[in-house]
Amino acid sequence: MNLAFIGTGRMGAAMVRNLVAAGHRVTAYNRTREKAEGLGAAVADSPAAACRGCDAAITMLPDDHATEEAVFGREGIGGAPHIACSTISTAMARRLAAQSADYLSAPVFGRPQAAEARQLLVVAAGRPELIRRFQPVFDAIGRQTFVAGAEPWQANAVKLCGNFMIASMLEAFGESYATLEKAGVAPHLFLEVMSALFGSPVYANYGRIIADRKFEPAGFALKLGLKDVRLTLETAAECLSPMPFASILRDRLMDAAAHGQGEKDWSSFALWGRP
Amino acid sequence: MNLAFIGTGRMGAAMVRNLVAAGHRVTAYNRTREKAEGLGAAVADSPAAACRGCDAAITMLPDDHATEEAVFGREGIGGAPHIACSTISTAMARRLAAQSADYLSAPVFGRPQAAEARQLLVVAAGRPELIRRFQPVFDAIGRQTFVAGAEPWQANAVKLCGNFMIASMLEAFGESYATLEKAGVAPHLFLEVMSALFGSPVYANYGRIIADRKFEPAGFALKLGLKDVRLTLETAAECLSPMPFASILRDRLMDAAAHGQGEKDWSSFALWGRP
Amino acid sequence: MNLAFIGTGRMGAAMVRNLVAAGHRVTAYNRTREKAEGLGAAVADSPAAACRGCDAAITMLPDDHATEEAVFGREGIGGAPHIACSTISTAMARRLAAQSADYLSAPVFGRPQAAEARQLLVVAAGRPELIRRFQPVFDAIGRQTFVAGAEPWQANAVKLCGNFMIASMLEAFGESYATLEKAGVAPHLFLEVMSALFGSPVYANYGRIIADRKFEPAGFALKLGLKDVRLTLETAAECLSPMPFASILRDRLMDAAAHGQGEKDWSSFALWGRP
């Protein structure tokens, strides 16, 4: 396929490489042009230029604001067929769906390494025939595709709740470590037990980051994590669904951000209140 | 070794079988005597009788109260060498340590099936040479032993925090399912994504129980889960460590108990407030 | 002075009557025209028409949305001098300040009866000379004026936090009543003690509404209370200030709204979870 790809940060760059490797023709755009080069894709000077003649534009941008600019801005992608892989709000997903007749939300789970290894989990939502048409795109970037529903924003709701699940795990680790340290038990011992109990690489990985207090470089910046928990609460508020854990997470993340941790790994909020 | 085993419920019975299979000589005691029979162990009429001449008494009882009775009661095990595998409070562990010169806390993680398959995780704490001495006991019942510290109650702190980690996961599932259902996304779809994301059998198992709303028969009764979260908060209070997630869990579990769910699986609290 | 008054609901109507009684010339506008009649004010067909030649336009509208329409809409008040007495967001106050060179936020505390009796508390913010100029307006509607700062939105922050203080009292009553009822103590006995302890008419009044479960007719609709707590949390989020009580209140109010209590008195959320 002929694909436009908007946003070649660490995640996006890896995805472009995999799309090219799978035989797609990709034209990339990035605000800092250099980051779009050397990926095996043509490089365009604007989202609009990247889209010219494409089968679909894929966006992989940090937030609603950047997505808005890339779509609705001057020289934006406008009404072109569009697959948004970014973690955006359900409200923004609805605006994008109103803008393009052929719109899919397809947010992804996975850190940059997973993106490079084509191991992302893709959660897609939108018209079934559209999802079928773009299955080769999803296959090129991830190891599995899930279909969340016929309304694009439903995929974003799933992505936000997934991040909330991870954040809840981080807080649970943080509270346990805090109590156990005061009880004289080493966090690493607890981590070992939890790794054996849950048998999950996500637990092993994040549990170690917190136990080691190794929050730099950030795998996922705290300010983005805060944004995601806020969006989760907004989605929950739209349907009047209380999420008390999410409220606590928001408070913790805000507090961490207020203490200058915005650029550190988001798991650093779990050390809240400790020296 | 010559072992006394007090408390042959589903968990205890499986542990006795494995101890016998490993070549230990076991004398079992259970309040309902029949449950102690047919396990390959001799059966005694009281904890005291079971202990006579034993290298250690192992207790596997539902709570502090039952443990208190079995140890300090008339015909209790008294000052005999003692390994408490039950999920008890850190305060009770300190009382037991004061009672017996050779006392270990060794609570276990795992449901009855894991006990049968000798797949329990054992978290032991106490004097190092005592842990070494009883390593064969741990090997006979579990797949891995972790040493939490030289103070027996530290193992109980780890066990309580581990259960708190699981309860936090249950609540996170509950909140996500609630929001997603209102958003028209099926819980089972979300479960699939989370199973792939976390890669953890614990997530797959509990996520399905809640999605299926299949809370009977209970794998672990809600009233026991409530007890455990309370004990976690008590341990945290001893060291002035706030655990806001645990506070919410306590409220949810209390509410569920007040609505008659005490005998259902503890994961049923996650459906809180929903029809 | 020549005043335009936009929004003559129960609160606004009482305020107009007091402004007229104090000798001001008032031209009123209300979407439902009849509600603007019989108050001693001229009646206009649009906000713009009401403003013609006025010294200031006063708005008293239910929320941001209605205020936006009355100001920025076709036939809105536009850039006229403007005093917004409504409970609006701090973000909206900043937009209004950008729109009119002579803008004051002056939200009020008090129920309709207090408005009628000229007993409102006025919290004003904006340029000092502007506040001085309009002091006669504040004197005509309230018993006391407080100056929150030189930035108009600061008055809205104070108003939102004030409503949050009341909501916190409601929840505290609700939790106490719930526990005491289960303990066999009548809510009315507790109310009597609290009335004596706090010596506050606000406690006596709201404590009785909840004890009597008399939530209709609504003095202040729950859906508006929910809106206010949301705006409080938004203001807090702007400055990264965690407000855990406010988060709980939001959850409670959402839950009550989801159960159809949106038009009842907002204090009804305090009965949460009870038959």
Place this chain on the structure above:
Amino acid sequence: MNLAFIGTGRMGAAMVRNLVAAGHRVTAYNRTREKAEGLGAAVADSPAAACRGCDAAITMLPDDHATEEAVFGREGIGGAPHIACSTISTAMARRLAAQSADYLSAPVFGRPQAAEARQLLVVAAGRPELIRRFQPVFDAIGRQTFVAGAEPWQANAVKLCGNFMIASMLEAFGESYATLEKAGVAPHLFLEVMSALFGSPVYANYGRIIADRKFEPAGFALKLGLKDVRLTLETAAECLSPMPFASILRDRLMDAAAHGQGEKDWSSFALWGRP
């Protein structure tokens, strides 16, 4: 009447003076004997000695532990008629009721100054004829007596919930001040508005203590406030009643205690997390 009075701290001393002034014959006991002298009461060497021949023993002690000692200890008051004015747990009240056939719980609201001015609020519970019999005692120490029920512990439940109401107000002030300070609004301005809004001396008093950050000398020590909130949660747990505000208060108070604020005024927890 002939009264024994156990515990002549600041509160107790004022109460003894008022009892003597009302014409009662009082024999006082205090662990530090000097504090019992000069109050117009005879001084005894033990609770038991103070009780000899008395119509009732009144206890005014800091907590369950001190009360237990004074009642059940060697030379304690034993089974004598007993009025406990202390803030104790509902569980302890039940133990005291089992100990003495003529037992009343009669906790009081009010700071030392109120005690001196005979302005305490007395919340009594127990057998009606017993309350009638001791009405003169209550009249001598307070301005109003409330009857909470026929079970003594019900009065303690009311007292604990009352303290919870005050603590909730403190937290609401703390959250508001924090947000408003970041918004550039002075706490004292907000305090003025709240004083006018609630019209309550309790708001004016505590609001000022927090705004002034004047937490020493403590009117009521934080460690005692923490104890009371814990007891409130225990009472709520007895009847499976969730109190989310109380859970947050407990966390805040624990955190403040962990940071060395135990002897400061309890309102100091409201400054939580701020420089």
